[in-house]
Amino acid sequence: MPxxxxxxxxxxxPAVVMPRPISPRWCAxxxxxxxxxxxxxxxxxxxxREATILFPGPLAxxxxxxxxxxxxxxxxxxxxxxxxxxVGFIAGVAxxxxxxxxxxxxxxxxxxxxxxxxxxxxxxxIAWLIPAILWFGIGELSKIFLIFYTxxxxxxxxxxxGVSSVRRNQMRAAQCFGANAWQRYVWVVLPATMPYVLTxxxxxxxxxxxxxxxxxxxxxERGIGFLIVDSWMWLAADRMFAGMLTLGLLGVLADYLFQAxxxxxxxxxxxxx
Amino acid sequence: MSTGGVAAAMSWRNADFQFAxxxxxxxxxxxxxxxxxxxxxxxxxxxxxxxxxxxxxxxFEQVVRxxxxxxxxxxxxxxxxxxxxxxxxxxxxxxxxALENVEFPLRVAGIAKRERREQAHKALRxxxxxxxxxxxxxxxxxxxxxxTQLARALVLDSPILLMDEPFAALDxxxxxxxxxxxxxxxxxxxxxxxxxxxxxxxxxxLADRIGVMTAGPxxxxxxxxxxxxxxxxxxxxxAFGELYDRIQxxxxxxxxxxxxxxxxx
Numbered sequence: 001m002p003x004x005x006x007x008x009x010x011x012x013x014p015a016v017v018m019p020r021p022i023s024p025r026w027c028a029x030x031x032x033x034x035x036x037x038x039x040x041x042x043x044x045x046x047x048x049r050e051a052t053i054l055f056p057g058p059l060a061x062x063x064x065x066x067x068x069x070x071x072x073x074x075x076x077x078x079x080x081x082x083x084x085x086x087v088g089f090i091a092g093v094a095x096x097x098x099x100x101x102x103x104x105x106x107x108x109x110x111x112x113x114x115x116x117x118x119x120x121x122x123x124x125x126i127a128w129l130i131p132a133i134l135w136f137g138i139g140e141l142s143k144i145f146l147i148f149y150t151x152x153x154x155x156x157x158x159x160x161x162g163v164s165s166v167r168r169n170q171m172r173a174a175q176c177f178g179a180n181a182w183q184r185y186v187w188v189v190l191p192a193t194m195p196y197v198l199t200x201x202x203x204x205x206x207x208x209x210x211x212x213x214x215x216x217x218x219x220x221e222r223g224i225g226f227l228i229v230d231s232w233m234w235l236a237a238d239r240m241f242a243g244m245l246t247l248g249l250l251g252v253l254a255d256y257l258f259q260a261x262x263x264x265x266x267x268x269x270x271x272x273x
Numbered sequence: 274m275s276t277g278g279v280a281a282a283m284s285w286r287n288a289d290f291q292f293a294x295x296x297x298x299x300x301x302x303x304x305x306x307x308x309x310x311x312x313x314x315x316x317x318x319x320x321x322x323x324x325x326x327x328x329x330x331x332x333f334e335q336v337v338r339x340x341x342x343x344x345x346x347x348x349x350x351x352x353x354x355x356x357x358x359x360x361x362x363x364x365x366x367x368x369x370x371a372l373e374n375v376e377f378p379l380r381v382a383g384i385a386k387r388e389r390r391e392q393a394h395k396a397l398r399x400x401x402x403x404x405x406x407x408x409x410x411x412x413x414x415x416x417x418x419x420x421t422q423l424a425r426a427l428v429l430d431s432p433i434l435l436m437d438e439p440f441a442a443l444d445x446x447x448x449x450x451x452x453x454x455x456x457x458x459x460x461x462x463x464x465x466x467x468x469x470x471x472x473x474x475x476x477x478x479l480a481d482r483i484g485v486m487t488a489g490p491x492x493x494x495x496x497x498x499x500x501x502x503x504x505x506x507x508x509x510x511x512a513f514g515e516l517y518d519r520i521q522x523x524x525x526x527x528x529x530x531x532x533x534x535x536x537x538x
Contacts, residue, residue: 169364
């Protein structure tokens, strides 16, 4: 009988069928679902220790949200708050990005504005609530101002840091190619700053959702912030929780949409070097 | 250090350099002539100022005394006549694909899109990267990134190519492949190349001449070696080994001198 090599012996064995690995996407979905289920369960258990009027559980909260939706209150409040966030946020970005770009690129502009930026960024939007009402009245402008105030510093500072973080070799390479100052600014500095601008916008958007509650705290008749405060005044904790849940969900959705839009429209700027 | 009557492509005459007034001189009385079309390797102990020499030749830094010329014109700042390949691939624009990165110098030069795309394709083919042209730098390996840098430096037809340890961060295998490619490209394009390295074997493999610098501070050229070995050069040959040992002895001597100087301070 001819001698068989070890490799032949190994190859002639029946193949061991390995279990198919679970795809990372399914793993993430399962982990996410488990996390939400655990949170809802803990919430329900915690709420059972207190009176429903003080600590409504998830079912009572969802029921209140459905009632508010049926009444047309929730959708109207959501739209009004989103409008205020949208206008204030866009105004903050429209001023913050160009000013951040100018401050990052031109030292005299930076020296001129930096003390004010550093000072005011430590004064929270909520501190401006009363002055804003005194100056801009109880209409939309005071609320939009507070969102604008919340947005501008985050966007501006991130943009400024982005400009000063452009890699020296990228600028040197452009100089070697004969790029003038304007070409270097438009073709190197601006695209290199984009990830910082987007990060600033994302952070500012999150803060805008927090600020809208403060902005609608007083002298407001509509909006999610008003819904939360008004419900509390009437000890309707389930409606208040419904408002808080809506605000949180809207924030998550807005962040998701922002990230999706960033990936769609600015993917190339989010590439790491 | 003369170029034998031919106008030098790069020329240094008694140049001194320091980073700021009152600080030690990094280069002192630095003189060097590099011939047109020559592949010149600059070797030296760590910290002797090799990269400073490249930065000055590129126009990123200015000498405080003496003169530095490129094609008989004083170097006053960076320019299209001197293309640079940096040690780190971080000079590539992360938001542009390999093709767009190579196109960038042509875009700055105002060349029409169709023509610049054609030239960029040609440059990428030259470095063997045509199948990866739509990838972003983050999607390329270290070797591919350096090839992209090389293609971007070649696309402008600059007569002078400055390379600062471009293969230092690559694995040995990729480095050898890129060295062979660079020799082929340099013979084909007839550029004058100033290549900075600390690797003696790399210097012997690539160079027409090798300049060995003294240890810093106050560095200057200590000795220049003409490399007449036939190409392709491989480490195994006795002539390669002999030249390696001669350069190694000078470098070891310089490192010892630097250590003695540090001890005496």
